[in-house]
Amino acid sequence: MGGRNPVTWLGSPAFPKAAHEALANTQLRRNLRKATTTIRAKRAEVVSEMADWERLRRAGEAIKDDVLANLDTYLVRLEEAVTARGGVVHWARDAEEANQIVLDLIRAEGTDEVVKVKSMATAEIGLNEALQASGVNAIETDLAELIVQLGEDRPSHILVPAIHRNRAEIREIFSRRMTEKPASDEPKDLAEAARKYLRRKFLSAKVAISGANFAVADTGSIVVVESEGNGRMCLTLPETLITVMGIEKLVPTWQDLEVFLQLLPRSSTAERMNPYTSVWMGVTPGDGPQKFHLVLLDNGRTATLADKVGRQALRCIRCSACLNVCPVYERTGGHSYGSVYPGPIGAILAPQLVGDMHDKQAASLPYASSLCGACFEVCPVRINIPEVLTHLRAEAVEAKGKRTPEALAMAAAAWVFADPKRYEATQKAGSLSRFLARDGWIKRIPGPGAKWTDSRNAPAVPKESFRTWWRRNRVERS
Amino acid sequence: MSSAREEILSRIRAVDRPAGAPVVRDYERERSASDVLALLDERVADYKAIVHRVSEAEVPDRIAECLARRSAKTVVVPADAPDSWRVSGVEWKSDDPPLALSELDSVDGVVTGCAVAIAETGTIVLDSGAAQGRRIITLVPDYHLCVVRADQVVVSVPEALARLEATRPLTFISGPSATSDIELDRVEGVHGPRTLEVLIVG
Numbered sequence: 001m002g003g004r005n006p007v008t009w010l011g012s013p014a015f016p017k018a019a020h021e022a023l024a025n026t027q028l029r030r031n032l033r034k035a036t037t038t039i040r041a042k043r044a045e046v047v048s049e050m051a052d053w054e055r056l057r058r059a060g061e062a063i064k065d066d067v068l069a070n071l072d073t074y075l076v077r078l079e080e081a082v083t084a085r086g087g088v089v090h091w092a093r094d095a096e097e098a099n100q101i102v103l104d105l106i107r108a109e110g111t112d113e114v115v116k117v118k119s120m121a122t123a124e125i126g127l128n129e130a131l132q133a134s135g136v137n138a139i140e141t142d143l144a145e146l147i148v149q150l151g152e153d154r155p156s157h158i159l160v161p162a163i164h165r166n167r168a169e170i171r172e173i174f175s176r177r178m179t180e181k182p183a184s185d186e187p188k189d190l191a192e193a194a195r196k197y198l199r200r201k202f203l204s205a206k207v208a209i210s211g212a213n214f215a216v217a218d219t220g221s222i223v224v225v226e227s228e229g230n231g232r233m234c235l236t237l238p239e240t241l242i243t244v245m246g247i248e249k250l251v252p253t254w255q256d257l258e259v260f261l262q263l264l265p266r267s268s269t270a271e272r273m274n275p276y277t278s279v280w281m282g283v284t285p286g287d288g289p290q291k292f293h294l295v296l297l298d299n300g301r302t303a304t305l306a307d308k309v310g311r312q313a314l315r316c317i318r319c320s321a322c323l324n325v326c327p328v329y330e331r332t333g334g335h336s337y338g339s340v341y342p343g344p345i346g347a348i349l350a351p352q353l354v355g356d357m358h359d360k361q362a363a364s365l366p367y368a369s370s371l372c373g374a375c376f377e378v379c380p381v382r383i384n385i386p387e388v389l390t391h392l393r394a395e396a397v398e399a400k401g402k403r404t405p406e407a408l409a410m411a412a413a414a415w416v417f418a419d420p421k422r423y424e425a426t427q428k429a430g431s432l433s434r435f436l437a438r439d440g441w442i443k444r445i446p447g448p449g450a451k452w453t454d455s456r457n458a459p460a461v462p463k464e465s466f467r468t469w470w471r472r473n474r475v476e477r478s
Numbered sequence: 479m480s481s482a483r484e485e486i487l488s489r490i491r492a493v494d495r496p497a498g499a500p501v502v503r504d505y506e507r508e509r510s511a512s513d514v515l516a517l518l519d520e521r522v523a524d525y526k527a528i529v530h531r532v533s534e535a536e537v538p539d540r541i542a543e544c545l546a547r548r549s550a551k552t553v554v555v556p557a558d559a560p561d562s563w564r565v566s567g568v569e570w571k572s573d574d575p576p577l578a579l580s581e582l583d584s585v586d587g588v589v590t591g592c593a594v595a596i597a598e599t600g601t602i603v604l605d606s607g608a609a610q611g612r613r614i615i616t617l618v619p620d621y622h623l624c625v626v627r628a629d630q631v632v633v634s635v636p637e638a639l640a641r642l643e644a645t646r647p648l649t650f651i652s653g654p655s656a657t658s659d660i661e662l663d664r665v666e667g668v669h670g671p672r673t674l675e676v677l678i679v680g
C-alpha cells in the first residue's frame with residue numbers, strides 16, 4: 001500500500017500552465033460559458049422558491065460537522081447496520097487497497113465486465129484504470145461518463161464530466177465508437193443512442209459498482225441520487241452490488257436526509273428534485289442484488305480531518321454549485337486542475353487528499369482562485385472555500401520557503417488569477433508560456449503584471465472591486 | 479482486513495475533534511398548500527410527465543384509456559394490485575411468480591400504486607409495498623402508469639421522509655428518466671421509463 005494518490009492525474013502541469021493552455025481554447029470556453037450560465041440562472045430560480053434555504057444550509061453544515069466530530073462512532077454504527085441487513089463492509093486506507101478489494105470481489109463472481117454508475121470516489125481512486133490493468137472492463141453508464149470514456153478523455157466537472165463537449169463533438173464520438181450511430185446531434189437522439197448502446201450491458205451484467213451520495217449511520221441506508229435511470233439499472237439488476245464511498249459521506253439519522261434531499265438537487269442540477277433517488281439497506285430478499293458490499297474509503301480523508309481549517313472540505317456533498325459560479329473555472333475549464341475534483345472544491349480538496357505540499361501540481365491548486373467568495377455563497381453546506389484556500393496557500397509557501405523563486409512565482413500566479421480581466425489581458429498579451437518556468441510556474445508576467453514580477457512586491461488584490469465586477473458581469477450574462 | 483479498519487478508526491480518534499454546534503432544525507418541517515393535489519399536478523407535469531385528476535370510480539376507465547392511447551397490449555402489474563385495475567382488452571402479467579428480465583423487457587408498460595407523493599417537488603415514492611411490487615418492474619418497462627391516492631400526498635420532503643420506512647427499498651421518482659449531460663440542458667428519456675403517466679385520485 002501507499003502508492004501515489006491518483007486523485008490528481010500523473011503528469012498534469014501545475015495550474016497556471018494548464019490554465020494558460022485552456023484559455024487559448026475558445027471552443028472550450030464557449031461550451032463552458034453556455035453551460036454554466038444556464039445552470040446558474042436555473043439554480044437561482046429553484047433556490048429562491050425555498051423561504052428556508054439559509055436555515056437548511058445551516059442545518060446541513062451542522063449535521064456534517066457533527067458527522068466529522070463523531071466520525072468513528074458513526075462509521076462503526078453504519079457498519080453494524082449494514083452487516084445486520086446482510087451487507088459486507090470493507091475498509092480501505094488508500095486507493096490501492098480499495099481497488100484491490102473491488103477487484104477481488106469481481107473475480108469472486110467470475111466475471112470480467114462490470115457496469116458502473118457515476119461515482120466521484122471510484123474516479124478518485126482510478127478504479128477503472130486499475131480494473132482494466134487486471135483485465136476487467138468497467139463500463140460507465142452515466143451519459144457524461146460514457147462520453148468521457150468513449151472519447152478517451154478526462155472528466156472536467158463533478159456533475160457533468162463531459163461539460164467541455166458540445167453536442168456536435170458528442171455526436172462525433174458516438175458515431176466513431178457505436179455500431180448504431182446517433183441520428184443527429186440533437187440531445188434527444190444522443191440520449192437514444194446511449195440507451196441502445198447500454199441496454200444489453202445492463203440486462204446481462206452480473207456485477208455493478210456505485211458510489212453513494214449519503215449513508216445513514218442509524219439505519220444502514222445507502223442513497224444514490226441520479227437522473228437517467230442508469231443508477232437504478234445498476235442498483236437493481238445485477239446479482240452483486242459493490243458500493244465505494246468516502247468515509248465522510250455519512251449522515252447520522254434518517255431524519256437528516258430531509259435536509260440533504262432538499263439541498264442537493266436544487267444545488268446540483270438546479271431541479272426541485274432529481275429524476276431518481278434510490279435508497280436501500282443491505283440486501284432485500286427477492287428484490288435487487290442479493291450480494292451487497294460496501295467499501296469505506298479513507299484515501300487522505302483522515303489526514304484532511306486533522307487540519308482544523310481544511311477539514312470543512314469534508315462537508316462537501318459534491319453538488320458542483322461552486323464550479324458553476326466560479327469565474328476561474330468558467331474560463332479555464334476542469335482539466336486545468338489536473339484532478340477529478342476541479343473548481344473551487346477541487347482547489348481545496350485535491351491538495352489535502354494528496355497531502356503533500358511539495359507536490360508542485362497539488363500545491364498550485366489553492367492559487368486557482370480569485371477569492372471572490374461566490375463559491376461560499378452558493379455552497380449548500382457553507383464550506384468557506386476562500387478561507388481554506390488562503391490557509392492552504394500559506395501551507396504551500398511554508399513547504400517551499402518564503403523567498404524561493406517558486407513561492408514568488410505562486411504568488412504571481414495568484415495575482416494574475418485574482419482578476420479575470422487580468423488573466424485575460426495576460427493571455428492577450430501573448431505567449432504567456434515564454435514567461436513560464438519549466439515546472440509550470442510563472443516567472444515573469446508580461447503586460448500589466450510585469451511591474452509586479454519585476455519589483456517582486458505584491459500589490460494589494462482589489463477584492464471588493466473584483467466582486468462587484470463579477471456580480472455585474474454574472475447578472476448580465478445570466 | 480481488520481487492520482485497515484483499526485487503522486482508519488485510530489487515525490480518526492487521534493484527531494482532536496471538538497463537538498460542533500448543535501443541529502438546529504428551524505427549517506420548515508411541514509408546509510401547507512392551498513390545494514395540495516393541484517400543486518402535485520402542476521409539479522409532476524413540470525417534468526413533462528402526463529398527469530390526470532380522476533375520481534375513485536373513474537380509475538379503471540382511465541387506466542383503460544391511458545393504455546389504449548399507447549396501444550399497450552401487454553402490461554405488468556404487481557401481484558397485489560386491485561382487481562379493478564386489470565381492465566379487459568389488455569394482457570395482464572402479474573409479477574407472481576417473479577417475471578423474468580427478458581419478459582419485463584418485452585412488455586408495453588407497468589401499472590402500480592405508490593407509497594407517498596411529494597407535491598412541492600412533484601415526486602412519487604415507491605417502497606415496494608402495497609400495489610408497487612419489486613423495484614425492477616417499474617424500471618425495465620418503457621412506460622409507467624402510477625396511481626396516486628389523495629391520502630398519500632404530502633407537501634414537502636420532510637413530511638414524506640417521516641412517513642417512509644427506511645427498512646424498505648425506496649425509489650423516488652420525479653418525472654421520466656432524464657439527463658442534463660449535454661450542455662446542461664434537460665432532455666427526457668434515457669434508461670428508466672421514458673414515459674411517466676400519473677393518475678391523481680381524489
Ligand code: SF4
Nearest residue numbers: 316317319320322379
Ligand atoms: S464545496 Fe459546496 S458547492 Fe462545492 S461541490 Fe461541495 S457542497 Fe457543492
